[in-house]
Amino acid sequence: MFFQDTTPDTSGYMIAGFAIAFILMALYVASIYLRNRNLQQDMTLLEEMDKPAQPIEIPQPKKGPAKSTNNNKSAKPVTKKSRQ
Amino acid sequence: MQSKPLVLKILDVVSIILLSISTYLALIYAPTELVMGNVQRVFYFHIGTAWTALLGFILAALFSVAYLITKDMKWDRLQVAAIEVSLVFFLITIVLGSIWARPAWNTWWTWDPRLTTAAVTELIYVAYFMLRQGIDEPEKRARFGAVYALVGGLSAPITFFAIRLFRTIHPVVIGGTNPAADGGFSMTPRMLTAFFFALFTFTIIFVDLFWNRIRLGDLQEKVEQLKLKVTM
Numbered sequence: 001m002f003f004q005d006t007t008p009d010t011s012g013y014m015i016a017g018f019a020i021a022f023i024l025m026a027l028y029v030a031s032i033y034l035r036n037r038n039l040q041q042d043m044t045l046l047e048e049m050d051k052p053a054q055p056i057e058i059p060q061p062k063k064g065p066a067k068s069t070n071n072n073k074s075a076k077p078v079t080k081k082s083r084q
Numbered sequence: 085m086q087s088k089p090l091v092l093k094i095l096d097v098v099s100i101i102l103l104s105i106s107t108y109l110a111l112i113y114a115p116t117e118l119v120m121g122n123v124q125r126v127f128y129f130h131i132g133t134a135w136t137a138l139l140g141f142i143l144a145a146l147f148s149v150a151y152l153i154t155k156d157m158k159w160d161r162l163q164v165a166a167i168e169v170s171l172v173f174f175l176i177t178i179v180l181g182s183i184w185a186r187p188a189w190n191t192w193w194t195w196d197p198r199l200t201t202a203a204v205t206e207l208i209y210v211a212y213f214m215l216r217q218g219i220d221e222p223e224k225r226a227r228f229g230a231v232y233a234l235v236g237g238l239s240a241p242i243t244f245f246a247i248r249l250f251r252t253i254h255p256v257v258i259g260g261t262n263p264a265a266d267g268g269f270s271m272t273p274r275m276l277t278a279f280f281f282a283l284f285t286f287t288i289i290f291v292d293l294f295w296n297r298i299r300l301g302d303l304q305e306k307v308e309q310l311k312l313k314v315t316m
Contacts, residue, residue, distance in 0.1 A: 007116060007117075007118050007119070007121045008120070008121045008187065009121060009122075010120060010121035010122050010123035010124075010187045011121070011122045011123075013122075013123040013126075013183050013184070013186060013187055014122040014123045014125050014126055016183055017123070017125075017126035017129070017179075017180050017183040017184065018107070018111070018125075018126065018129070020176070020179050020180070020183070021126075021129050021133070021176050021179075021180060024172060024175060024176050024179070025172070025176070025289075028169075028172045028293070029293075032293070032296050032297060032300055035300055036299075036300050036303065039300070039303045039304060039307050040303070042307050042311075043303065043306065043307050043310065046307065046310040046311060046314055047310070049314050050310065050313060050314050
């Protein structure tokens with residue numbers, strides 16, 4: 001390289017160098033952003049868990065046929081007869 | 085979670101602007117070096133990242149001393165932040181150097197004193213994070229980390245002075261008189277502008293990333309404390 005008359009074309013190496021430098025920096029910035037976001041989500045969740053438990057309000061029973069809240073469709077519907 | 089301070093937001097934007105200007109100066113403003121051609125342009129980023137990385141490793145050693153004296157975990161978080169950002173910057177330095185070496189020295193890598201000390205420095209700090217991962221107790225982790233970073237910090241000046249103390253083919257561009265160096269060059273005023281601007285830019289980017297990483301460390305600490313509180 002140092003006994004030549006013309007300047008060599010080393011543009012490919014230059015492009016590769018700058019591309020890798022930018023990619024590495026972008027990856028690091030992305031890693032900081034993602035870690036920060038995950039920690040903030042953890043923080044929110046932990047703060048929710050840390051709150052003192054609220055008293056549970058028991059709904060008043062309504063008159064008339066009660067709607068079944070059972071999600072299991074295979075189970076028999078609850079009737080007056082079956083309760084007895 | 086506290087929102088980002090305004091100064092840090094401004095610093096984020098300034099870093100991007102400076103990086104864009106520095107890229108322009110390196111790619112367009114600075115003239116093409118006659119012997120090496122365009123690949124010489126990676127030199128500006130190579131030196132910029134190397135300077136900040138070595139500075140970061142030395143800073144981390146100083147934070148280690150502060151931690152060992154005060155036992156304040158704040159210094160541990162600063163130390164981790166400095167080492168992590170420096171590790172990324174030094175990886176960029178090594179990769180750019182290797183890319184430059186291929187056309188200049190006709191090889192991607194050679195076990196020259198500078199390249200060897202640089203590789204050892206990078207590996208020392210990779211091992212630093214492996215060491216920390218292996219210790220669960222925070223106090224013990226911080227103490228071991230501080231001692232390791234303090235000893236590891238010696239590798240930064242050794243790497244810096246390797247090209248001035250040993251016979252090496254790595255060029256010393258600033259104040260270099262090494263006859264064995266291969267690939268050195270004299271800088272024109274435009275090259276000097278691009279060079280010093282890159283140094284300034286990477287210093288600002290380092291400060292910005294360092295600050296962001298410290299905030300991440302603080303948040304990590306808060307989450308750990310809250311986890312303990314919730315599980316107890």
